[in-house]
Amino acid sequence: MTVREANSWRQIRDEVVRRINEREWQPGDQIPNEADLAEEFQCGRTTVNRALRELATAGIVTRKRKAGTRVAINPPHKAVFTIPIVREEVESRGSIYRHSLLLRDQRERPAFMAGAFRVADNTPLIYTETIHFADNQPYIYEERYTNLAAVPDFADFNQDHISGNEWLVQNAPYTGGELSFFAVQADGKLARTFDIAEGEALFATERSTWYQEDPITHVRLIYRPGYRMRTSF
Known part of the structure; x- marks a missing residue:
C-alpha cells in the first residue's frame, strides 16, 4: 500500500493488520504513535485513532494512556461462521x-x-x-x-x-x-x-x-x- 492509498481509517486498519501478520511488527512491539502514522499516511490523527480503536476492540493491539499502542502478545483467535444454504x-x-x-x-x-x-x-x-x-x-x-x-x-x-x-x-x-x-x-x-x-x-x-x-x-x-x-x- 502506498502512502496516497491509505487515506481512510479502514485502509489504515488493514495496513496495520498486514504489518502485524507479516511480522513487520512483532507481538509486544510498540507501533508508531498517532502523529507519526498520520504523517506517513497523509491523513488526520482522528483517522488513525479510529483505526487503532477498532484494532484495540478486536484485541489485535493494546492501548494504554501515555504508554502508546503495542501489538497484542496473545491476540484472540476467531472463526468466521457462514450460514449454510x-x-x-x-x-x-x-x-x-x-x-x-x-x-x-x-x-x-x-x-x-x-x-x-x-x-x-x-x-x-x-x-x-x-x-x-x-x-x-x-x-x-x-x-x-x-x-x-x-x-x-x-x-x-x-x-x-x-x-x-x-x-x-x-x-x-x-x-x-x-x-x-x-x-x-x-x-x-x-x-x-x-x-x-x-x-x-x-x-x-x-x-x-x-x-x-x-x-x-x-x-x-x-x-x-x-x-x-x-x-x-
Whole structure:
C-alpha cells in the first residue's frame, strides 16, 4: 500500500493488520504513535485513532494512556461462521434437493423462547415448518420464527419455490448471532418424519441472528439419523 492509498481509517486498519501478520511488527512491539502514522499516511490523527480503536476492540493491539499502542502478545483467535444454504449442502453431496413447506402462519413468540429470541411480545412473526429432502429422503426438519419488523419482505415471497433458509441468507444480512448444538429425542412427529422409533436421539442445532439491535430469525434444525456436521477453520 502506498502512502496516497491509505487515506481512510479502514485502509489504515488493514495496513496495520498486514504489518502485524507479516511480522513487520512483532507481538509486544510498540507501533508508531498517532502523529507519526498520520504523517506517513497523509491523513488526520482522528483517522488513525479510529483505526487503532477498532484494532484495540478486536484485541489485535493494546492501548494504554501515555504508554502508546503495542501489538497484542496473545491476540484472540476467531472463526468466521457462514450460514449454510441447505440446498447447496445437499447438492454438494451429489444428491437431489427439494423442500416441502408444511406450515406457515403468523404467531407470537412462545414464552420459552424469550431468552433466545429477544423480540417484544407483540412483534409480528412468521412461523414456518419445512422439511428439506436429499434424494427424496427427509434430511432436515426445520422450525423457524422470522421477525417481520426486521425483514418485512419475508411476508410476501413465495416459499414454495425457494426455502426460507435460502431467501434469508440472500436477503437478510446479519451482524451477529448465537448458535447451539444439542441432542433431542424424537417425538411422534419426528419419528414419523424420519421413519424411526420414538425416543431415538437426533442431532439438532438452534441459531438466532440479528442486525444491529434487531432480531431477524430463530431457527431449530433437526437432522436425519446419522448426520455428522463437519466444518473447517
